[in-house]
Amino acid sequence: MRFSASKQFRKRVSNCPSLVDSAPISPRATMVLIKEYRVVLPCSVEEYQVGQLFSVAEASKNETGGGEGIEVLKNEPYEKNGEKGQYTLKKYHLKSKVPGFVKLLAPEGSLVFHEEAWNAYPYCKTIVTNDYMKGDFIIQIETWHKPDLGDLENVHKLNKETLAMRTVVPIDIADNSQVSAADYKADEDPTIFKSVKTGRGPLGPNWKTDLKCPKMCAYKLVTVKFKWWGLQTKVENFIHEQEKRIFNNFHRQLFCWLDKWVELTMDDIRRMEAETQRELDEMRKKGSVRGTKAAEE
Secondary structure, eight states: OOOOOOHHHHHHHHSOOOGGGSOOOOTTTSOOEEEEEEEEESSOHHHHHHHHHHHHHHHHHHTOBTTBEEEEEEEEEEEETTEEEEEEEEEEEOGGGSOHHHHHHSOTTOOEEEEEEEEETTEEEEEEEOTTTGGGEEEEEEEEEESSSSOOTTTTOOOHHHHHHEEEEEEOTTOGGGSOTTTOOGGGOTTTOOOTTTOOOOOOTTHHHHOOSOOEEEEEEEEEEEOOTTTHHHHHHHHHHHHHHHHHHHHHHHHHTHHHHTTOOHHHHHHHHHHHHHHHHHHHTSSOOOSOOOOOO
């Protein structure tokens, strides 16, 4: 049985909504799991804008092959109601990248997810949905990028109720104890890497105070809703574990790829994204499944 996109999804492909059109998850309406991941990095907010986009393109290629991976459907500027940024719409084919207990229960074709992102840097919002589960599944990621060490208590301006539900999770890209043996790569280890172009690195235990360079923090507020009787808590916790793993691995890569992107411009990035979109279409159709697999319990 082939996956068939819903009318709602087809409408998203043909109409680029703005960030203000995307409805937030309301903690009052349903029980959700909310965590704020804080990732401090040895670069400026301005540098990170380029580094993040470069690393997303590279990481996408590392995760695509054998019929699975990432399909870019839209990547275009948007401007609406005084808001301006870049809108992307992607489809994720993830059959081998979910835990076994989900694969056993999920019908054929249901492990396809849609990601909409509004990059109004330094603020970004991403929403992941699934046509099979409709309103019973959503991952919402809101990110503020700030020139600090992650010490802002309420950068997302949460109300008291939501703030009480939120758990703060610091991520240190130089702490190898946070990286699984399966994910570890020596050439993506910030405690080993030294940038030739900037002189930054290797990162020691006290790099946040000792390293003389610009620093910033990505404050990533992740809200997960998964409504499936008997599995809600298990899956919501699994998703958060995977989000932390992805954020940590991604930002370790971003720093260790510093010399590849630090001199690029946004025009360079847009050209690279267009080429990456074509490459992903080819890679997904051939070869074997690549990249991160689900960490089973």
